[in-house]
Amino acid sequence: MNETAMQAFWFFGIFISLLFIIGVYCILATFNLLRALIGVEVLIKGATLLIILAGYLTGNTALAQAFVITLIVIEVVVMVVAGGVILWVFRHNGAIDARKLTDLKG
Amino acid sequence: MLSLFILLPFFCLIAVNLPVKGARRLAFWLTASLFVLQILAVLLHPSVFWGMKEDLFANFFAINFSVNNLSLVIFLTIGIVGLVSLIIGKYTLANRPDRFHFTNLLLTALIGMNALALLTDLFSMYVFIEVTALSSFILIAVQREKTALEGAFKYLIISTIASALMLSSVALILLVSGSTSFDVVSAALKASSGSVFVKLAVALFLCGPFIKSGLVPFHGWLPDAYSAAPSAVSVLLAGIITKVSGVYVLMKLVMSVFGFTPVIRDILMFAGALSIVFGALAAIGQKDFKRMLAYSSISQVGYIIIGLGCGTKLAIAGAALHFFNHAVFKSLLFTNAAVMEQKLGTVDMDKMGGLTSRMPFTGMTSLIAFLSTAGIPPLSGFWSKLLIVVALWTSGMHGYAAIALLASVLTLAYFLSMQRRVFFGKLRPGLEAVQEAGTGLVITQVALALVILGVGLGFPFMLKTLAPLKNILW
Numbered sequence: 001m002n003e004t005a006m007q008a009f010w011f012f013g014i015f016i017s018l019l020f021i022i023g024v025y026c027i028l029a030t031f032n033l034l035r036a037l038i039g040v041e042v043l044i045k046g047a048t049l050l051i052i053l054a055g056y057l058t059g060n061t062a063l064a065q066a067f068v069i070t071l072i073v074i075e076v077v078v079m080v081v082a083g084g085v086i087l088w089v090f091r092h093n094g095a096i097d098a099r100k101l102t103d104l105k106g
Numbered sequence: 107m108l109s110l111f112i113l114l115p116f117f118c119l120i121a122v123n124l125p126v127k128g129a130r131r132l133a134f135w136l137t138a139s140l141f142v143l144q145i146l147a148v149l150l151h152p153s154v155f156w157g158m159k160e161d162l163f164a165n166f167f168a169i170n171f172s173v174n175n176l177s178l179v180i181f182l183t184i185g186i187v188g189l190v191s192l193i194i195g196k197y198t199l200a201n202r203p204d205r206f207h208f209t210n211l212l213l214t215a216l217i218g219m220n221a222l223a224l225l226t227d228l229f230s231m232y233v234f235i236e237v238t239a240l241s242s243f244i245l246i247a248v249q250r251e252k253t254a255l256e257g258a259f260k261y262l263i264i265s266t267i268a269s270a271l272m273l274s275s276v277a278l279i280l281l282v283s284g285s286t287s288f289d290v291v292s293a294a295l296k297a298s299s300g301s302v303f304v305k306l307a308v309a310l311f312l313c314g315p316f317i318k319s320g321l322v323p324f325h326g327w328l329p330d331a332y333s334a335a336p337s338a339v340s341v342l343l344a345g346i347i348t349k350v351s352g353v354y355v356l357m358k359l360v361m362s363v364f365g366f367t368p369v370i371r372d373i374l375m376f377a378g379a380l381s382i383v384f385g386a387l388a389a390i391g392q393k394d395f396k397r398m399l400a401y402s403s404i405s406q407v408g409y410i411i412i413g414l415g416c417g418t419k420l421a422i423a424g425a426a427l428h429f430f431n432h433a434v435f436k437s438l439l440f441t442n443a444a445v446m447e448q449k450l451g452t453v454d455m456d457k458m459g460g461l462t463s464r465m466p467f468t469g470m471t472s473l474i475a476f477l478s479t480a481g482i483p484p485l486s487g488f489w490s491k492l493l494i495v496v497a498l499w500t501s502g503m504h505g506y507a508a509i510a511l512l513a514s515v516l517t518l519a520y521f522l523s524m525q526r527r528v529f530f531g532k533l534r535p536g537l538e539a540v541q542e543a544g545t546g547l548v549i550t551q552v553a554l555a556l557v558i559l560g561v562g563l564g565f566p567f568m569l570k571t572l573a574p575l576k577n578i579l580w
Contacts, residue, residue: 037263043266043270044266047277048273050274054278054281058281059284060285067229071273074233077236082263085243085255085259088250092252103253103256104329104330
């Protein structure tokens with residue numbers, strides 16, 4: 001990579017690492033299952049941005065676009081499955097609080 | 107026609123969901139025959155099927171498939187464990203719709219795992235890891251029980267974090283090499299091995315398979331997911347899903363992309379040794395039969411990883427053999443757990459005792475499986491552990507070899523305590539009415555026990571005849 005590409009990388013890198021930090025903090029800090037899911041989502045958004053950046057800097061924009069579109073589809077499926085699990089947790093517990101998920105220990 | 111490994115399950119999935127009368131009833135037999143076909147295709151290895159190089163599907167989509175000897179072991183393991191899981195599902199899942207969903211998800215997971223064994227591209231691997239993982243989340247919660255949902259959610263969150271890490275690593279690799287296919291990436295990584303990006307990318311990518319295969323210190327989700335899932339799904343998770351999407355991905359990447367650098371070898375060996383010891387120690391204190399098996403899985407996966415980390419040809423052969431062996435004996439033990447869950451309604455070991463007199467087949471097959479896990483000759487587990495320990499010793503890792511040997515004693519300890527509490531001794535009052543499982547489950551147990559005995563006794567002979575084993579070693 002040349003000098004300008006490096007500069008662009010670090011410029012966007014700050015935002016990407018910010019997204020990662022927000023995502024991890026969100027997962028760790030909350031007891032609400034849906035919020036934890038949003039944290040995961042933010043984390044994946046950081047990764048998506050990194051792929052776009054990599055494609056842009058190396059001139060592989062077509063490849064990066066194909067990856068990102070595939071990624072978005074997968075992400076939606078993950079969210080649907082997670083949403084279904086959370087819905088059933090709510091039906092069993094009447095709450096989506098991680099502190100009430102204490103059946104499995106040891 | 108390697109793409110048949112992906113296309114056949116796909117068409118099977120479509121066929122059983124066609125709005126035609128009777129399509130649902132065919133689902134079990136169609137899927138079972140698919141698994142049998144896969145097992146046969148591997149066992150008859152140098153046959154016409156493997157010689158057909160023309161692959162219209164792969165050519166059309168410009169995908170590179172490649173098969174090496176390791177993939178053959180993976181295909182064989184997937185076939186056997188999938189078939190066992192399907193049979194257990196048929197006998198233990200009570201609801202007919204649940205059974206149908208189970209079969210569908212099993213086929214989806216099969217597509218994902220077969221593809222993982224074939225692909226040679228980082229991003230495609232990520233896609234199929236997700237396909238496998240997604241079907242396993244739903245499989246865990248397929249009966250929508252409270253505990254199962256909790257296990258599924260923990261697995262989902264942790265596994266998604268692992269995918270995000272892998273994805274960032276793929277992006278960094280794309281930045282360095284401009285491509286994601288194995289050949290290009292491996293060359294680019296070698297050319298710029300000192301760069302910060304490469305180190306970060308390798309470290310991030312290693313985290314993914316470590317989390318997925320439940321190695322210590324990333325094992326938090328594994329006992330919950332294994333013990334909360336229905337037994338048919340536990341078989342699948344312990345036998346292939348975590349191993350293919352975690353351990354096998356790790357093997358493939360280290361062997362053909364990252365290479366055996368000293369740092370990677372140290373990390374692998376250390377994580378392996380830690381998992382072996384921690385898993386065995388944690389298993390000793392368990393009351394829940396399936397939870398104990400889950401911790402035992404962590405310990406046994408540690409053996410595979412330590413063998414991979416050693417990196418010599420013998421060690422990798424041992425790791426591949428242990429991959430297969432562990433899948434077989436852990437499937438047998440989870441089948442035993444399924445029988446107990448069905449007949450006793452519980453898997454709490456404190457509520458059992460002297461069950462061999464009531465369930466002779468279950469008791470005896472479980473004995474064979476645990477002796478094989480502990481590495482007692484002449485059962486199959488002995489040979490794979492022997493290969494790993496010998497390889498570690500000859501490459502100068504005496505400390506790790508000692509850990510691997512001594513942990514076998516720990517394995518023996520927890521399984522002996524389990525056998526004494528569950529199967530041996532006097533029958534516990536209140537269990538007089540317990541009966542042996544139905545014919546289907548008994549046949550499955552005996553067949554798996556025969557595989558363990560057969561591989562163990564016939565190992566020296568099989569080295570020269572059975573294609574997957576022969577090709578890996580020689």
